[in-house]
Amino acid sequence: MSFTASSSTLPVLALSHPLILLPTGRIALPVSKAVGEALLSLVRESDEQPLVAAVPQTAPEASLYQWGTAARIIRLIRPATGNVKHHYLLSLNGITRVRVPDSGPDLPVINSGIVYRQVEYPSSDGTPTSESVVKFKASALKLLEQLARDTTQQAKRDSYNKVAAMVEEVSPTRAAWMADVMVSSISGEYADKLEFLSAVDADDRLRRATSFFIKQSSISEVSKRITQSIDESLSKQQKEFFLRQQLAAIQRELINLQRSSPSGNSMSDDSHSGPPSELDDDGQAEVEEMAEVKAKIEAMAKDTEERKMAVREWKRLKRIPQGSVEHGVIRNYIEWLVSIPWPNSVATRPSNSLEVLRDRHFLKNAREQLDADHFGLEKIKRRLIEYLAVVRLKALQADHETRQLEEANKNELALVPRVSHPEASTVAPVPVPHKAARKNVKGPILLFVGPPGTGKTSLGQSIAQALDRPFQRISLGGVRDEAEIRGHRRTYVASGPGLIVQALRKAGRADPVILLDEMDKVGQSNFHGDPAAALLEVLDPEQNHAFNDHYINVPIDLSQVLFICTSNTLETISAPLLDRCEIVQLSGYTYTEKMHIARKFLLPKQLQANGLASEHLTLTDPALLHVATHYTREAGVRSLERAIGAIARFKAVEWAEHLDSEAGVGKEYKDVVEEDELERILGVPRWDAEEREREERRGVVYGLVVTGMGEGGTLPVETIAVPGTGKLKLTGSLGEVIKESGELALSWVKTNAYSLCITNSRSQDPLLVPNSIDIHLHLPSGAVKKDGPSAGVAMTCALVSLLTGACVSTNIAMTGEITLRGRVGAVGGIKEKVLGAHRANITKVILPWANRKDVDHDVPLEVRSVMEFAFVRTVEEALEAAFGAGALGWRPKSTLLESRL
Secondary structure, three states: OOEOOOOEEEEEEEEOOOOOOOOOOEEEEEEOHHHHHHHHHHHHHOOOOOEEEEEEEOOOOOOEOOEEEEEEEEEEEOOOOOOOOOOEEEEEEEEEEEEOOOOOOOOOOOOOOOEEEEEEOEOOOOOOOHHHHHHHHHHHHHHHHHHHHHOOOHHHHHHHHHHHHHHHHOOHHHHHHHHHHHHHHOOOOHHHHHHHHOOOOHHHHHHHHHHHHHHHHHHHHHHHHHHHHHHHOOOHHHHHHHHHHHHHHHHHHHHHHHHOOOOOOOHHHHHHOOOOOOOOOOHHHHHHHHHHHHHHHHHOOOOOHHHHHHHHHHHHHHHOOOOOHHHHHHHHHHHHHHHOOOOOOOOOOOOOHHHHHHOOOHHHHHHHHHHHHOOOOHHHHHHHHHHHHHHHHHHHHHHHHHHHHHHHHHHHHHHOOEEEOOOOOOEEEOOOOOOOOOOOOOOOOEEEEOOOOOOHHHHHHHHHHHHOOOEEEEEOOOOOOOHHHHOOOOOOOOOOOOHHHHHHHHHOOOOOEEEEEOHHHOOOOEOOEOHHHHHHHHOOOOOHHHEOOOOOOOOEOOOOOEEEEEEOOOOOOOHHHHHOOEEEEOOOOOHHHHHHHHHHHHHHHHHHHOOOOHHHOEEOHHHHHHHHHHHOOOOOOHHHHHHHHHHHHHHHHHHHHHHHOOOOOOOOOOOEEOHHHHHHHHOOOOOHHHHHHOOOOOOEEEEEEEOOOOOEEEEEEEEEEEEOOOOEEEEOOEOHHHHHHHHHHHHHHHHOOOOOOOOOOOOOOOOOOOOOEEEEEEOOOOOOOEOOOOOHHHHHHHHHHHHHOOOOOOOEEEOOEEOOOOEEEOOOOHHHHHHHHHHOOOOEEEEEHHHHHHHHHHOOHHHHOOOEEEEEOEHHHHHHHHHOOOOOOOOOOOOOOOOOO
């Protein structure tokens, strides 16, 4: 082939796979805003319809093809005003073939832009031989005849006949043009059309078009033959069913005629004059459903319990009349039985999770997935990577053992001599004893424990995406019936399977990731059974390979399922159930992490939910920090997301009013939200009042607590002296343990009252000398239950402050339990308490010395850098840290001998 000496320069537009434009053909496609604006400027600058080179992209990630089509821009429709998400709509008409010599991966795809390249035009198409023209016409007429015969639309049949007449009358010089017209208008494989595009010579083009038409004719004949064979394979029962349906349709028409008035004008028949409804004739659907159920039963593995049960129930179903109640019960059971993804069933969709685990970049991709979905939580992510690595190694090891077993069975079968049966005409090999199949991979069970909104559920979704497995969530909150887990027995009316089987059916695979959400809110044991006890078999790796659902009544293998549990607290979970899980703590986020989460996840999500673009709303860092510190104070980020959503809705109203206002009317829209505007948008800050009420007073200190939802915070310990007889009164809905802490604190203060200069002798009671008083100790929020061994240090400091008159700063909070000897013991929930103190703007925290390692390992560095930690071993050290060095006047202690008994 030859090309013109001078090549021209055209803008090259890449057609994403599998789009292709042939000469004489037309195509309409959406293009991005950048491409649309570039083409729009090209149209405006040209006096006539401009040309572009439409070059196909051979694969989604491959380079551009060397051949393309010079096309004219027929139409370019811009999106509606203000709608930035829609694309331009471009229509092209192919003119002639062009070759792009420098096509390669550097050319952009269709949504990136257009570039200018040198293109070459073929010099001449040439004149085809008479033999090529004859073969081309014969194959084209045969294909057009088949298409006209097979179509049911008269308009298409007429158009095919017109094209056939054009093919018969076309001259040899125009045969190549006719080939372009037919190939571009007939659907076919992408590779064939791509090959046809590169045919420049007329003879070559006709040969390729001829082979293309012959191939399409063969495909059409085979498809028609298969359809005819399927139609002819209808059984006698199906034909009888169709006749009965026709009889029912005739009877309905007769009833409608009888209801009509004698004049023929009946308004009651209007409802029957419309098109037929799919609810009227469901006979064909009934037959197809039963055939599908039968196919699924046949696809079950032979000699398995589920297949035996399905076959037995299928035979029962055939013996029972369709109108009986038992028929519906049995059919419902069979449908549930065949819908479960049994591991050995052929009908089960093949799992590609093993191929995902074999990928060498599996752990790298999993890290990227976790980082993309969650910010922070570094220790949690490291534990999940360990979890995924163990799953991967176990699966690969089990797969290797299975292959070795299969290979050994093949070798043994090859070594066994073949013997002939005296009554058989063929020679059969001696069967080799079946070896035990490999044991299924047992998935570990993770229990995410943390406050609401910290990302427990989304972590489970990330694990499922990393493993490329389906994800199903089961909410256990409020489940109080054991049958909701195990299913109801078939003897009960309206019985059905439990939540586990329902999740397996929705997943469609035997190895999904199932999230058991809110495990701490499962109902307690009652006359319906114990749902928590029903979960013991589900979560036990030694038992769940043969899980028994009462409705299915066939052992179900759950060993391939990865169970992930979530909970807000561990206190309400039974010990046996907790023993089957590996606990992963999620304590909460710092302000720095909340800022990043809001920027990366929450703000874009709320902008999209409220119809705004990124340029319509800009939150400054001081404003976002003010929202996090004064309007939300939580471990998670749900309240922060709601506050950002309120800001987005406020700006959405302003933006809508700005768009609706006429030019020059109304105030100008401002997209930036400053800190001083938040009170106008969100109202009065809810946490300012608490900060003002936190004042330095005698007898008042601040302790650290963990709420029932797992969030940390501060709690004031208030004490006052009232006239009395030396008693201690405790209020605030306190439990037994925290009451004992108050009595311990008072006993220690009485013992050391002389050393603290509260009394003048060791024998005096500070509550009776010089005046007889009672001490009232109160923990606010009396309606909230409080208990736990961590308030001893705070109560002791409150009593010392009351009796000595010294005050503890409002920026100091403390936790720890004491003994009668004055030792400070370790407590739990250190990370939650420290993060709660950080959210409450506490600058100094007093902690037990034994919890020093918890601060170093669990508390984030950005929190440790802005807070002061005082680790104490004794109550004396705690008092010095709380009141300051030298604030309390200590008398020198006399040497005491402690008994060793």
